[in-house]
Amino acid sequence: MAEPHPFLFFLEQHFWLRIWGNSEAAMRSIIVLFSLGSMGCAYGLGRRLLGFQGGLLFAALLGLNPYYLFHSLNIRMYCSLVFWVLLSSLSLLELITLNTSETKNSYSNKSKIFLTISLILSAASGLMTFYYFGVFFLIFATLVLWLDRQKWWQYALYLISSIIITIPWVWWGTRQQLRNADLGRFSSQDSFIAAMTRHLQEFLDVLGIHLLVGDWSSILPDYLVTIAGLFVFIGLVYCIWQLYKNNQNKLLIISLLLGLFPLLLMLLLDIVTRKFTLAFGFGRSVIFVLPGCLLLLATFLEKGVIKFKNITILSLILLCLVINMADFSLRSRQMFHQIADIINEQPNQPTLIIMNSQAWGHVLRLAYYLPTTFPISLLAQNSDNLSPILAENLSKDSEQYQRILWLDSERPVWGKPSTEEQKQGVKTVLDDNYNLQFFQRLVGTWKLDNFMMNVYEKIE
Numbered sequence: 001m002a003e004p005h006p007f008l009f010f011l012e013q014h015f016w017l018r019i020w021g022n023s024e025a026a027m028r029s030i031i032v033l034f035s036l037g038s039m040g041c042a043y044g045l046g047r048r049l050l051g052f053q054g055g056l057l058f059a060a061l062l063g064l065n066p067y068y069l070f071h072s073l074n075i076r077m078y079c080s081l082v083f084w085v086l087l088s089s090l091s092l093l094e095l096i097t098l099n100t101s102e103t104k105n106s107y108s109n110k111s112k113i114f115l116t117i118s119l120i121l122s123a124a125s126g127l128m129t130f131y132y133f134g135v136f137f138l139i140f141a142t143l144v145l146w147l148d149r150q151k152w153w154q155y156a157l158y159l160i161s162s163i164i165i166t167i168p169w170v171w172w173g174t175r176q177q178l179r180n181a182d183l184g185r186f187s188s189q190d191s192f193i194a195a196m197t198r199h200l201q202e203f204l205d206v207l208g209i210h211l212l213v214g215d216w217s218s219i220l221p222d223y224l225v226t227i228a229g230l231f232v233f234i235g236l237v238y239c240i241w242q243l244y245k246n247n248q249n250k251l252l253i254i255s256l257l258l259g260l261f262p263l264l265l266m267l268l269l270d271i272v273t274r275k276f277t278l279a280f281g282f283g284r285s286v287i288f289v290l291p292g293c294l295l296l297l298a299t300f301l302e303k304g305v306i307k308f309k310n311i312t313i314l315s316l317i318l319l320c321l322v323i324n325m326a327d328f329s330l331r332s333r334q335m336f337h338q339i340a341d342i343i344n345e346q347p348n349q350p351t352l353i354i355m356n357s358q359a360w361g362h363v364l365r366l367a368y369y370l371p372t373t374f375p376i377s378l379l380a381q382n383s384d385n386l387s388p389i390l391a392e393n394l395s396k397d398s399e400q401y402q403r404i405l406w407l408d409s410e411r412p413v414w415g416k417p418s419t420e421e422q423k424q425g426v427k428t429v430l431d432d433n434y435n436l437q438f439f440q441r442l443v444g445t446w447k448l449d450n451f452m453m454n455v456y457e458k459i460e
Helices: 008-020 024-050 052-064 066-071 078-100 106-127 131-147 149-180 192-218 222-245 249-258 260-273 284-303 309-330 335-345 360-369 383-396 420-431
Strands: 351-355 376-380 403-409 434-442 451-458
Touching (some): 008 024, 024 078, 024 249, 024 284, 052 066, 066 078, 066 192, 078 106, 106 131, 106 149, 131 149, 131 249, 131 260, 131 284, 192 284, 222 249, 222 284, 260 284, 335 360, 335 403, 351 360, 351 383, 360 376, 383 420, 403 420, 420 434
Parallel strands (some): 351 376, 351 403
Antiparallel strands (some): 403 451
């Protein structure tokens, strides 16, 4: 079992597609629902802590956050992970409020049952969506011991129940994943000073990506992302100082426990294990700290002493809108659609697509966007194997394909880009029976989605 993540997201997607089909709208709709649910939970959590306006502000900051918006459109588990973080945090804080309230009635008892079930299931779901969610069990234990110490054993039973639910998977699936895991892929032999410098850079990169640059980090130079993170860190320190000065200690601690504290825990874990996972995938491995960081910002905007509060909030929202609009209007996301358009021009012509990449993101998306009823075959190999395997396949039946699309990836992910010699090898194989009709560079949002496409037609 090579997949490093737990099963829940894939199970959700499987049954969702069984019900609604595999159209693009159907595939993305479940992510949209998780995104809407996250904003609803953000409003509930913000309203519990900051009041009605604070709830709206927190929901708006989450919904317009460039990094979260990007992941709310991707068919991955990160959007649902944020939902489980927010739902479990909201359920716990609401439960603590009910337990510490002096007013007891039948309505509060029913609410307590509902919140208990919600906490248990959302905590279990978070752990079965992403293993790093386990850090929140420590966060929740800290909140309980601080806010409702007398009834700690009740919350302990709830959280233990969440863990018990996951035992069947841990016993069967997690053990297999650990046996196949490449635990050394994030290791480094850097010196102490070099390692600490890199840890600091990753910490700043995560803050900059999560709270400012979003998906633009995929094409920005590393130093610009780090500089953005430095400015964000300074801004967060200022927010913390102002809330402390204004005696908003309870709100400050809750925000830190849900945001910066788990981020620092993950940083400490990286330092102790001598690994560098914090900024992996442009910070997606720690996306669960995003709600807490945004809550800290919302708390500062709502409870801090700001001279031009409304202008500050409006400026921040406009900044997010500008970043998002620029991202989705200036950056192409149509490279696989362009390939499908070429296929559709001659739908009945037997076509072979050859590609120097076996990356899931390339193969699966290519297969998804191509028409399923057309005579299309795919040959995906690493750069060093592509030309000999292509020659072998064409020698068996040179009349099989009337058209060949050669997709040369600039970054094949699991292999190396094609050298000029390897490209010449492919070209030599094709020139025997095919003529080059045209070539075109396909550009995506980052280097992983950049291809040089060459279209060949069979020589009559």
